[in-house]
Amino acid sequence: MLKGNHHPFYLLALLVPTGVGHAEDSAELAKKALNPVAAMYSLPVQYNWDQKMGPSGDGKRSLTNIQPVLPFSLNDDWNLISRTILPVIDQHGLGGGADKSGVGDITQSFFFSPRQPTASGWILGAGPAVLIPTGSDDVLSYEQWGLGPTAVALKQANGWTHGVLANHIWGLEGSPADGKDKVNQTFLQPFLSFTDSSLTTFGINSEANYDWQSREWSIPLNLTVTQLLKVDGHPLTLQAGPRYWLDSAENGPQGWGFRFAVTLLFPR
Numbered sequence: 001m002l003k004g005n006h007h008p009f010y011l012l013a014l015l016v017p018t019g020v021g022h023a024e025d026s027a028e029l030a031k032k033a034l035n036p037v038a039a040m041y042s043l044p045v046q047y048n049w050d051q052k053m054g055p056s057g058d059g060k061r062s063l064t065n066i067q068p069v070l071p072f073s074l075n076d077d078w079n080l081i082s083r084t085i086l087p088v089i090d091q092h093g094l095g096g097g098a099d100k101s102g103v104g105d106i107t108q109s110f111f112f113s114p115r116q117p118t119a120s121g122w123i124l125g126a127g128p129a130v131l132i133p134t135g136s137d138d139v140l141s142y143e144q145w146g147l148g149p150t151a152v153a154l155k156q157a158n159g160w161t162h163g164v165l166a167n168h169i170w171g172l173e174g175s176p177a178d179g180k181d182k183v184n185q186t187f188l189q190p191f192l193s194f195t196d197s198s199l200t201t202f203g204i205n206s207e208a209n210y211d212w213q214s215r216e217w218s219i220p221l222n223l224t225v226t227q228l229l230k231v232d233g234h235p236l237t238l239q240a241g242p243r244y245w246l247d248s249a250e251n252g253p254q255g256w257g258f259r260f261a262v263t264l265l266f267p268r
Contacts, residue, residue, distance in 0.1 A: 026235075029267055030199045030228045033237050034161045036152050037081045037113040037125035039071040041266035048243070050220075050253035054094035061091040061253065074112075081111040081125060089140050094251065102136030109150045109167065117155075126151040129167040131183060144171045146183045159196065165189040184212040193226075201226040206246075216249040222259055235265040 032038035044067040053059030070082040087104035111125030118124065129150035135141020146169040154163025171183035186209070193203030203226065208219040224241035239261040245253050 026199055026228060026230075027195075029235055029265065030195050030201065030237075031156050031161070032267070033226075033228065033263060033265060034193060034195070034201065034203075035123060035154065035156065036069075036083065036165055037079070037111045037123060038069075039073070039079050039081070039115070040069070040268065041071065042069045042263055043067075043266075044069070044261055044263040046239075046259065046261040048257060048259050050243075050245070050257040052254035053091070054096075054098065054251050056093070056095065057254065059091060059094035059098075059251075061089065063090075064088040077115055079113050079115055080127075081113055083109045083111065085109075086134075098139050098251075100137050100139045102140050104135050104140045105142055106132040106134045107167075107169075108132060111150065111152060121155050121157060123154050123156070123163075124152070129169055131169050131171075142171070142183050143180050144183060146171045154191075159194050160192075161195070161201075162192045164191070181213045186210045186212070193224075199228040201228075203241075211249065214249065217247045218249050218252055219246040220244065220253070220257065221246055224259065235267065237261075237263045237265065239263070 032040050033042070046065040046067065048063040048065070050061045050063070053061055064087070066086045066088065068084050072080040072082070074080055085107040089104050090101040092099050107129060109129045110127040112127045113123070113125035127150060129148050131142065131144070131146030133141055133143050133145060135143065148167060148169040150165070150167035152163065152165040154161060166186070166188050168186045169183055188208045189205060191203065191205035193201050195201040203224045205222050206219055207222070208217060210217050220243045222241060222243045224239050226237050226239040228235065228237050239259070241259055243257040243259055245255060245257065248254055
């Protein structure tokens, strides 16, 4: 929510496919890893590097998102999926007192999701999203509580996964600190990926954010390669890829960036 020419694919040489013997289980695990509302405990840690920020264009930012996913069974038909995003930010070269390191605001989402897909195969989830002002510095925080709806819809078939996750958050009445605009933002994340027989996933997505106060878009395009692995019998995924900013808010990132992520999986 807050606001390099690197070639990351050399990292793929480090990826080792999962062992044989449980191919069907591994394939199902790979599908669940791509499903935001899968009933599976997971801990994604996602690192993003961006550049060309600030008035001079010399600023750089490292953004690490810690994103635990916790599923809860409500009854035979419904699950509740808790998704948390805790950003850890390190930005330099922005000037004007914006060179800061610390924790940003938490975005907490809850998805009520049917256990079974629809008759046409769609997996759905919807619920509230909460902005929690946990920022360690006023530069890294909206300094206000926010609330709004969030929803996800996706379909998985023949190795393909496609869908969209979205939310809209409004700042709560009376919560903005002095000098801060009230939050009024829409987040859209369309995604498309294909998983091959080696459980390697090639994906493309965007994480577009529109600020209705400033009337500005921030639109990164992410290209990723993800591999499902097992380390000492414990499943995880490694992901790497470049990102390019199609549009950005004032003083936001420009040009190319980079993403690397590790997701620990805890299948039931």
